[in-house]
Amino acid sequence: MTRRWHTQAACGLLGWAACTLAWAGTLQVTVTDDKGKALADAVVFLDSPAAKAAFKPLVGVEVEQVDKQFAPRVAVVTAGSQVSFPNRDKVRHHVYSFSPAKTFDLKLYTGTPANPVLFDKPGVVVLGCNIHDLMASWILVLETPYFGKTAASGQVALPDVAPGTYQMKVWHPGLPVGNPAQERAITVGAANATATFSLKGVAQ
Numbered sequence: 001m002t003r004r005w006h007t008q009a010a011c012g013l014l015g016w017a018a019c020t021l022a023w024a025g026t027l028q029v030t031v032t033d034d035k036g037k038a039l040a041d042a043v044v045f046l047d048s049p050a051a052k053a054a055f056k057p058l059v060g061v062e063v064e065q066v067d068k069q070f071a072p073r074v075a076v077v078t079a080g081s082q083v084s085f086p087n088r089d090k091v092r093h094h095v096y097s098f099s100p101a102k103t104f105d106l107k108l109y110t111g112t113p114a115n116p117v118l119f120d121k122p123g124v125v126v127l128g129c130n131i132h133d134l135m136a137s138w139i140l141v142l143e144t145p146y147f148g149k150t151a152a153s154g155q156v157a158l159p160d161v162a163p164g165t166y167q168m169k170v171w172h173p174g175l176p177v178g179n180p181a182q183e184r185a186i187t188v189g190a191a192n193a194t195a196t197f198s199l200k201g202v203a204q
């Protein structure tokens with residue numbers, strides 16, 4: 001309540017732009033490997049008790065199969081999200097996961113399977129195709145509204161992060177299988193901020 005009152009006061013006195021800045025800033029994170037090379041497809045997320053209380057399931061998430069590859073290669077969803085797996089190829093695919101966070105099996109199909117798959121537990125889900133051994137992708141299931149995936153530049157912007165202290169966690173599919181995200185504490189204020197993160201032991 002206190003924070004809302006202050007924010008509305010700032011809106012009235014300073015206008016909408018100042019209000020937005022007062023409410024929450026953007027955290028821009030740059031991820032590199034331990035040699036300083038930019039890391040694409042790294043997932044950056046901010047965990048905290050407040051973040052865990054604030055996230056909601058995503059709607060309309062798809063992991064396509066195109067040219068015998070998954071797209072995107074790395075997907076990020078919040079727990080409770082449903083994901084559909086449309087097959088855009090003419091050949092059939094058989095998508096499966098043995099991961100503890102979600103075990104499932106979509107037997108040989110073309111088109112879009114009737115039912116999306118519910119991802120209700122946090123963790124890393126590794127996807128494969130029974131027919132095409134080279135097809136691989138990952139779904140990261142998170143319990144926070146603050147997450148993003150780095151571009152080729154190694155950069156990602158997390159918008160509208162509420163001020164607070166978080167564990168900033170970074171995961172990449174090039175980490176050894178089963179390795180958890182690496183993390184450190186970060187305190188985010190009301191203004192825009194930047195951070196860097198060097199991920200150890202990642203192959204790229």
Ligand SMILES: [Cu+2]
Binds near residue numbers: 092094130132
């Ligand atoms: Cu396949």
